[in-house]
Amino acid sequence: MHARLIHRFLQCLLVAFCLVVTLFATDLRAADDLRAMINALGGGSFQESQKQVEALAKTGDPKIVPALEALSEGDLYQRKADGTVFIVKPAGSNFKLTDALTGDAAGEEAKAALEKVKVNNGLRRVIRAALGGLTLMSPDAGVRLQAASTILRTPSADALEGLDAALAAETDGTVKAVLEKALAASVLVSDRPVDEKKAAIATVVQTGGRDSLSLLSGALLSADESLRPDIEVGIKKIEDQLALWAAGQNIWYGLSLGSVLLLAAIGLAITFGVMGIINMAHGEMVMLGAYTTFVVQQIIRDSYPALFDWSLAIALPLAFLVTGAVGLVMERGIIRFLYGRPLETLLATWGVSLILQQAVRSIFGPTNQEVGNPSWMSGAFDLGGLTITWNRMWIIVFSLAVFGFLLFLLKKTPMGLQMRAVTQNRRMASSMGIRTPWVDALTFALGSGIAGIAGVALSQIDNVSPNLGQGYIIDSFMVVVFGGVGNLWGTLVGAFTLGILNKVLEPYAGAVLGKILVLVLIILFIQKRPRGLFALKGRAVEA
Amino acid sequence: MSINARATGALLAAILSTTAFHGAFAADDTIKVGILHSLSGTMAISETTLKDAMLMLIEEQNKKGGLLGKKLEAVVVDPASDWPLFAEKARELVSVNKVSAVFGCWTSVSRKSVLPVFEELNSVLFYPVQYEGEESQRNVFYTGAAPNQQAIPAVDYLAENEGVERWVLAGTDYVYPRTTNKILEAYLISKGVKPEDIMINYTPFGHSDWQTIVSDIKKFGSAGKKTAVVSTINGDANVPFYKELGNQGVKAEDIPVVAFSVGEEELAGLDTTPLVGHLAAWNYFQSVDNPANAEFIKTWKAFTKNDKRVTNDPMEAHYIGFNMWLKAVEKAGTTDTDAVLDAMIGVSVPNLSGGYSTMMPNHHITKPVLIGEIQADGQFETVWETPGLVVGDEWSDFLPDSKDLIADWRKPLECGNFNVATGKCGGKGS
Numbered sequence: 001m002h003a004r005l006i007h008r009f010l011q012c013l014l015v016a017f018c019l020v021v022t023l024f025a026t027d028l029r030a031a032d033d034l035r036a037m038i039n040a041l042g043g044g045s046f047q048e049s050q051k052q053v054e055a056l057a058k059t060g061d062p063k064i065v066p067a068l069e070a071l072s073e074g075d076l077y078q079r080k081a082d083g084t085v086f087i088v089k090p091a092g093s094n095f096k097l098t099d100a101l102t103g104d105a106a107g108e109e110a111k112a113a114l115e116k117v118k119v120n121n122g123l124r125r126v127i128r129a130a131l132g133g134l135t136l137m138s139p140d141a142g143v144r145l146q147a148a149s150t151i152l153r154t155p156s157a158d159a160l161e162g163l164d165a166a167l168a169a170e171t172d173g174t175v176k177a178v179l180e181k182a183l184a185a186s187v188l189v190s191d192r193p194v195d196e197k198k199a200a201i202a203t204v205v206q207t208g209g210r211d212s213l214s215l216l217s218g219a220l221l222s223a224d225e226s227l228r229p230d231i232e233v234g235i236k237k238i239e240d241q242l243a244l245w246a247a248g249q250n251i252w253y254g255l256s257l258g259s260v261l262l263l264a265a266i267g268l269a270i271t272f273g274v275m276g277i278i279n280m281a282h283g284e285m286v287m288l289g290a291y292t293t294f295v296v297q298q299i300i301r302d303s304y305p306a307l308f309d310w311s312l313a314i315a316l317p318l319a320f321l322v323t324g325a326v327g328l329v330m331e332r333g334i335i336r337f338l339y340g341r342p343l344e345t346l347l348a349t350w351g352v353s354l355i356l357q358q359a360v361r362s363i364f365g366p367t368n369q370e371v372g373n374p375s376w377m378s379g380a381f382d383l384g385g386l387t388i389t390w391n392r393m394w395i396i397v398f399s400l401a402v403f404g405f406l407l408f409l410l411k412k413t414p415m416g417l418q419m420r421a422v423t424q425n426r427r428m429a430s431s432m433g434i435r436t437p438w439v440d441a442l443t444f445a446l447g448s449g450i451a452g453i454a455g456v457a458l459s460q461i462d463n464v465s466p467n468l469g470q471g472y473i474i475d476s477f478m479v480v481v482f483g484g485v486g487n488l489w490g491t492l493v494g495a496f497t498l499g500i501l502n503k504v505l506e507p508y509a510g511a512v513l514g515k516i517l518v519l520v521l522i523i524l525f526i527q528k529r530p531r532g533l534f535a536l537k538g539r540a541v542e543a
Numbered sequence: 544m545s546i547n548a549r550a551t552g553a554l555l556a557a558i559l560s561t562t563a564f565h566g567a568f569a570a571d572d573t574i575k576v577g578i579l580h581s582l583s584g585t586m587a588i589s590e591t592t593l594k595d596a597m598l599m600l601i602e603e604q605n606k607k608g609g610l611l612g613k614k615l616e617a618v619v620v621d622p623a624s625d626w627p628l629f630a631e632k633a634r635e636l637v638s639v640n641k642v643s644a645v646f647g648c649w650t651s652v653s654r655k656s657v658l659p660v661f662e663e664l665n666s667v668l669f670y671p672v673q674y675e676g677e678e679s680q681r682n683v684f685y686t687g688a689a690p691n692q693q694a695i696p697a698v699d700y701l702a703e704n705e706g707v708e709r710w711v712l713a714g715t716d717y718v719y720p721r722t723t724n725k726i727l728e729a730y731l732i733s734k735g736v737k738p739e740d741i742m743i744n745y746t747p748f749g750h751s752d753w754q755t756i757v758s759d760i761k762k763f764g765s766a767g768k769k770t771a772v773v774s775t776i777n778g779d780a781n782v783p784f785y786k787e788l789g790n791q792g793v794k795a796e797d798i799p800v801v802a803f804s805v806g807e808e809e810l811a812g813l814d815t816t817p818l819v820g821h822l823a824a825w826n827y828f829q830s831v832d833n834p835a836n837a838e839f840i841k842t843w844k845a846f847t848k849n850d851k852r853v854t855n856d857p858m859e860a861h862y863i864g865f866n867m868w869l870k871a872v873e874k875a876g877t878t879d880t881d882a883v884l885d886a887m888i889g890v891s892v893p894n895l896s897g898g899y900s901t902m903m904p905n906h907h908i909t910k911p912v913l914i915g916e917i918q919a920d921g922q923f924e925t926v927w928e929t930p931g932l933v934v935g936d937e938w939s940d941f942l943p944d945s946k947d948l949i950a951d952w953r954k955p956l957e958c959g960n961f962n963v964a965t966g967k968c969g970g971k972g973s
Contacts, residue, residue, distance in 0.1 A: 074919070116924075121795050121796050211765070361583065378789075378817075389791060391790060392754070392790075464812065466587075503755060510744070512747050
């Protein structure tokens, strides 16, 4: 009895042991296979790598996700000595290695001992599709949503099975909606039956937007005869929607261009508009503002990287002070001797502009400097059918804020009152005890300072090079003259009118002809109304 | 050239050389090399680097003992991005400073402006930038790429490897993009691309508001066929263009942009993370891995005393051109223009992408063509290269009025626009 029990027990033990061993072995073999497949990513041509990635995706094993992500980021390297592939992170002159499958640290290696696993666009596309399929069943809803959106953008018949399974198991409403769209898109490119495709077309049409249009146009090229009318009607419907949004988009672009013009011109509206100084160095003030931003970002990058998102806020007052100071020196040193002599002022300020350009070129070099966009200035969001980029939106907001600030300063503060008094009737103002030379200097410094903070904003969308200012000087004068010299509201209306006019013409006439047309229109307008949109009336004009 | 012009030229040269006798004194113990690159104005951004590269090459050569037992001396002038001033400065270099060869120009319009000067004064110009072709001049050596060494292989790559069927040809509005796009359009149509699948767009110099054009590209790209942008956008306008692409979310995987005027130098002012995967076609990348290039980069960083300076394709073109000139002068035993012009053809020197470049009878050189993808660190990674060297084709085979023309400056033909159909010298461009 006792012996039988022991025998049974031993038998059980043996069976269990065998089971464990076989399980362990298959697991090991699977891991070995995966490792071999991942190692095979290195060294081959892009076509071979693509096949490897597709084969890896077929295993459906989530363990390969980190390796594929690293490959698409260009962080996957192969050790030259034994051909093993690792995920690497640069650490000084070495690379820190991480095991591609387990994620364990695997020591360090000199850069020269490793060779990068090369990746190109085609390979990245394949990886993106593979990752979409692999992460569909992830426990994290955010990851699932991303996977579903990826498949929606790159639909393929291969993804159908996974999508069906995922859709059945999905509980989250948002993810489910995207999954349904992705499924419809994938059905459209697959060889499923016609009625299923018809339903899919309806879903795609309902989704709308540029991507759906692209999908339908693609499907039309190879569609079954019975599906054609459906697709064509769908395309027509989406195109009509898009055409409506396109008009709105043009207006938005116009507002955006207008805000840039406003920013560039608003400083000039003070120095030229209010004071009557033809300031050819205005563009260079904008440039100095942009370089201040660059210097601030450099310091932040080197010493306080955490503050990077605040770099523009820090650069703003500094740019105002720097360019304001330059403006003050210019007015005291040169311009005050030339009041009432526009030609000499023009030549002198033009000379200053050349000196400033060359000075910046000598200090910082002639090449473009990199000014980064803080995270809140990067990317875009969709508003209906409009794509609105964050940097453009903030620049519109910023330009209006600067305008409001300036208006307040001129209309509601004692300093603004003195400025207006001096520019309208210098002798009278002087008799009232206003120190006119001092007010002149401050007004010019204010105009220059405003140009400087415009430079901070423009550094976000344009080159930061010594030539930055030259691109804006003509446009600035155009806006101020068009809007009416001496009137801030004129500058505002002028800037937005020119911006929208330019952007409405551009799709029809092209960028080059559009610009010429705008110029011609302005010339005709100035012929009719030499004092611009909002002409100053009264004695001040004649003075 | 008329006798009158020659006499005036000689007279002018005589007057200039008497007023500037200072230059004539030093002429005996050094060989002078002229550098004609803008150091101020719009093009300074690109050309200053080339001036520095030339100074470095000359310094290095002097360390090796100079040329024909004499030291080389660089004469630098600044044409200030002002095209007519290029011609004046070129005349000054040749007539006053008595330079033996000039290395310079960037834009095609500046090259066109100096051509008559080099012809009249019979001197040598090395032009280092990729250009539109349709030219071959007796006194000029073109060390940059002709369209068939850059544009056409790039289009082939996209069509074959990325399956592109719809093309946006976007360029700055001047002669290089217009001619290149004309050639590309003819080439694509000859390959069976339908005219409605090609969109051509031009923008002014320094264009900074790309919102409309980028959204047009997106619209053009949603016709269900794979779309790519071929960009001949030049200079400063590229930075806002790429920023707008990044912000509007145009990814290289969806609509790749291949550029012919964007190199390491242009990317230096840009955060390239959103641009990874966009392409450029050149004959050299800084990332090319070979000992000659590593040495060149090391010397360059030491010369500029700046560890962050990058090298680029036109610099390599100057490197090739300068070494070719050295070899030709040694072969001829003199810096005399006619002897050097004869000796140049057939000269072969190592390039920095790991092979040899040879000067062909049409005054263009052989080069490999590389296609690179932009990386997050602002460098390019080569994803494709031509199996062998490509000979620069000065007269495009894809334009109706230049397909019969060839250039051959060897004796006895000595013609830059020989028409093989009529058998006469003097086709287009004479």
